[in-house]
Amino acid sequence: MINQQSETSLASDTEGSSDTATSPQQHAKPPVAISCTRGFPDWLLRNNVSLAFTSYQTGRLYLVGVNAKGQMSFHERYLARAMGLTADPQRILVSTLFQVWRFENVTQPDAGNTGAHPDRHYIPRIAHTTGDLDIHDMGIMxxxxxxxxxxxxxxxxxxxxxxxxxxxxxxxxxxxLAAEDRCHLNGMAMKDGIPAYVTATSRSDIVNGWRDRRAEGGCLIDVRSDAILTEKLSMPHSPRWYEGRLWVLNSGTGQIGTIDIETGTFEPHAFCPGFLRGLAFHNGHAIVGLSQPRAGTFSGLALDDELKKRDADPWCGVQVVNLATGDIVEWIKLEGGVTELFDVAVIPGVRWPVATGFLNEEIHKNVTFEA
Incomplete structure (x- = not known):
C-alpha cells in the first residue's frame, strides 16, 4: 500500500500482494511513501496531461492524475518487471518480464466527463509472449x-x-545475435515514425562487456546510417527527439542534455539528483525519471562525486525540468519499497487515468462490448 506522506493531499489506488501471473514473488510488496510538490496538480491541469511511469525493480505501473477533489491521484498496478512504456489517450503499452502488454481505454472520451470520475480506464487486452528479452524502450512505428x-x-x-x-x-x-547483453543497448529515439537513434553503455562485442565501460564509452548511434555520433557518454539512457533537437540522459553524471548531431558534443541543460532513466516532454518541459544508484552496477560514477559536491542524497522519483531555465519546477518523490524507476510517459488530454490489474476480481467482472 502507499503511505500518504505528502506536501499535498494524495489519493492512491493499489492492489494487494502479487501472484504468479504477474510476478515471480509471492509476498506483499514493501510500503511506499509518495510525496510531491503542492503545485503538481495545478501543473497537470494547466498542461492538460497525466503521467505514467514504471518501476521494474518492484514491478509497478503508476498512473498519475488529478481526482475529483483536485488532489493528486496515484493509481498503482503490479506488472512483473515493468519497464518500457508508451502511452496515448487510448492505449498503453508496457514491456514486462516475458511479455508485452497492451492496455486499451474503455471509457468514451466524448462522454462529457466533468472530473467527477476517471476519464480513462485502461484494461489489459492483449499480451505478446516474447520470453525474457530484457526489453527496455519501446515505440510504435x-x-x-x-x-x-x-x-x-x-x-x-x-x-x-x-x-x-x-x-x-x-x-x-x-x-x-546472442543472448549475451554485449553492449547494453537500452534507449531508442523515434523520429518521423521510425527508430532514429539508440543509446548503448559501450560498443562491446563480448558477453556483458559493457560492465567494464560504465564511467565512459557510452554510445549514441544513428540507426539509419549506423554512424556512432559519440562514445564519450556515461551510461546514457532514454534518447528522445524533441523540437528539432536530440536529447539524452547522461545517467552516469546525473545530467539531461542535448547532442550536437554534427560534432557529437553533449551539452548539459540540468542536473537531477539520481541515476536518470525515463524521459518525456510536454510544453517546454522535460519529465525525468530518477533512481537511487544501485550498489555495484551504478557505483563509481561521476554521479557520486556530483552528489557529494552538492551535499545531496540521491532520489527515486520524477522531476519536471523547465527547459528554458534548467530549473526543477515540480517533483514526485518515492521512498521505501520503490528505489528504481525505468520509464516515464506523458498522456495528453487526460486528467484522471486508472487501470484494471490482474490481482483482484475486477478483471473477471469488468466486461465491455462493442455496439
Missing amino acids: ADGRIVFVNTLYSCLATLSPTHSFRLYWKPPFISK
Whole structure:
C-alpha cells in the first residue's frame, strides 16, 4: 500500500500482494511513501496531461492524475518487471518480464466527463509472449508495428506472430545475435515514425562487456546510417527527439542534455539528483525519471562525486525540468519499497487515468462490448 506522506493531499489506488501471473514473488510488496510538490496538480491541469511511469525493480505501473477533489491521484498496478512504456489517450503499452502488454481505454472520451470520475480506464487486452528479452524502450512505428530495444540480444526488434522477436536492426559492431547483453543497448529515439537513434553503455562485442565501460564509452548511434555520433557518454539512457533537437540522459553524471548531431558534443541543460532513466516532454518541459544508484552496477560514477559536491542524497522519483531555465519546477518523490524507476510517459488530454490489474476480481467482472 502507499503511505500518504505528502506536501499535498494524495489519493492512491493499489492492489494487494502479487501472484504468479504477474510476478515471480509471492509476498506483499514493501510500503511506499509518495510525496510531491503542492503545485503538481495545478501543473497537470494547466498542461492538460497525466503521467505514467514504471518501476521494474518492484514491478509497478503508476498512473498519475488529478481526482475529483483536485488532489493528486496515484493509481498503482503490479506488472512483473515493468519497464518500457508508451502511452496515448487510448492505449498503453508496457514491456514486462516475458511479455508485452497492451492496455486499451474503455471509457468514451466524448462522454462529457466533468472530473467527477476517471476519464480513462485502461484494461489489459492483449499480451505478446516474447520470453525474457530484457526489453527496455519501446515505440510504435508509422505503420503500427511495435518496435523495442531487445537488450539481451543487443538489437532492435519487432514482434513476430510466430517467434519471440523479429530482428529490425543491430549495431554495426555487434557481430552476431546472442543472448549475451554485449553492449547494453537500452534507449531508442523515434523520429518521423521510425527508430532514429539508440543509446548503448559501450560498443562491446563480448558477453556483458559493457560492465567494464560504465564511467565512459557510452554510445549514441544513428540507426539509419549506423554512424556512432559519440562514445564519450556515461551510461546514457532514454534518447528522445524533441523540437528539432536530440536529447539524452547522461545517467552516469546525473545530467539531461542535448547532442550536437554534427560534432557529437553533449551539452548539459540540468542536473537531477539520481541515476536518470525515463524521459518525456510536454510544453517546454522535460519529465525525468530518477533512481537511487544501485550498489555495484551504478557505483563509481561521476554521479557520486556530483552528489557529494552538492551535499545531496540521491532520489527515486520524477522531476519536471523547465527547459528554458534548467530549473526543477515540480517533483514526485518515492521512498521505501520503490528505489528504481525505468520509464516515464506523458498522456495528453487526460486528467484522471486508472487501470484494471490482474490481482483482484475486477478483471473477471469488468466486461465491455462493442455496439
